Amino acid sequence: MAKRKLQQYADVNTFSNVIQPSHELVQQGHPLRGNWAQGHFHNSHPIVLELGCGKGEYTIDLAEKYPEKNFIGVDRKAARIWTGSKYALENELANVAFLRMDIRAIQQLFDKDEVDEIWITFPDPQPKAPHAKRRLTHPRLLDQYRKLLKRGGVVHLKTDNLAFHEYTLQVLDDMGLELLAVTRDLYKDGSFAEAAAVQTFYEKKFLAEGLPITYLKFRM
Numbered sequence: 001m002a003k004r005k006l007q008q009y010a011d012v013n014t015f016s017n018v019i020q021p022s023h024e025l026v027q028q029g030h031p032l033r034g035n036w037a038q039g040h041f042h043n044s045h046p047i048v049l050e051l052g053c054g055k056g057e058y059t060i061d062l063a064e065k066y067p068e069k070n071f072i073g074v075d076r077k078a079a080r081i082w083t084g085s086k087y088a089l090e091n092e093l094a095n096v097a098f099l100r101m102d103i104r105a106i107q108q109l110f111d112k113d114e115v116d117e118i119w120i121t122f123p124d125p126q127p128k129a130p131h132a133k134r135r136l137t138h139p140r141l142l143d144q145y146r147k148l149l150k151r152g153g154v155v156h157l158k159t160d161n162l163a164f165h166e167y168t169l170q171v172l173d174d175m176g177l178e179l180l181a182v183t184r185d186l187y188k189d190g191s192f193a194e195a196a197a198v199q200t201f202y203e204k205k206f207l208a209e210g211l212p213i214t215y216l217k218f219r220m
């Protein structure tokens with residue numbers, strides 16, 4: 001492994017805003033489960049998750065925009081999380097944390113009704129049918145989100161991948177979930193100011209290439 005990556009791994013282990021649950025704690029139940037607001041953020045503010053946060057730019061931008069909410073970026077890659085967590089520590093952003101884990105076990109880290117809102121930003125599309133269970137909007141994962149979200153909690157999805165967007169629409173329809181917003185071109189449409197206000201790393205890259213960004217918002 002490259003020296004820089006090794007250093008990032010070592011750094012992340014010392015960062016107070018990065019939680020890296022062991023396999024055992026994921027299985028047995030993490031002490032923060034059901035206690036994120038008080039136990040980690042020392043407040044009772046709403047909890048917002050970004051799933052597949054990468055380097056965490058979106059989590060950071062949202063946290064700076066909405067200081068009255070707590071933001072947790074979730075990703076399995078330490079070297080990516082390093083960027084956002086370092087920035088948050090250096091800039092004393094107390095309403096930001098990063099959780100390094102596989103999202104497919106997310107229900108083990110959050111209790112029923114603990115989360116107010118979820119953003120899924122530019123997920124890996126996993127186009128091959130045998131990999132469908134890895135899609136972050138697969139019904140099995142939506143079932144997990146439903147449990148940890150508060151009643152009426154919403155999920156936002158932004159992607160450049162039209163097939164993933166359409167797949168998710170079909171899943172929502174099959175599950176009878178309430179669609180609150182949908183567009184195949186967020187920036188051309190201009191109707192969804194909240195979703196267009198902040199861009200992720202990948203989103204900026206795709207926008208620079210002239211690709212349309214699709215957006216969905218649904219209630220669980």
Ligand SMILES: C[S@@+](CC[C@H](N)C(=O)[O-])C[C@H]1O[C@@H](n2cnc3c(N)ncnc32)[C@H](O)[C@@H]1O
Binds near residue numbers: 055080101121
């Ligand atoms: C294409 S990147 C998008 C990063 C960021 N959201 C953005 O838009 O710039 C997808 C991210 O999702 C993460 N990811 C994909 N599947 C995951 C899983 N099952 N658990 C945790 N992270 C996952 C990857 O590690 C990667 O950082």
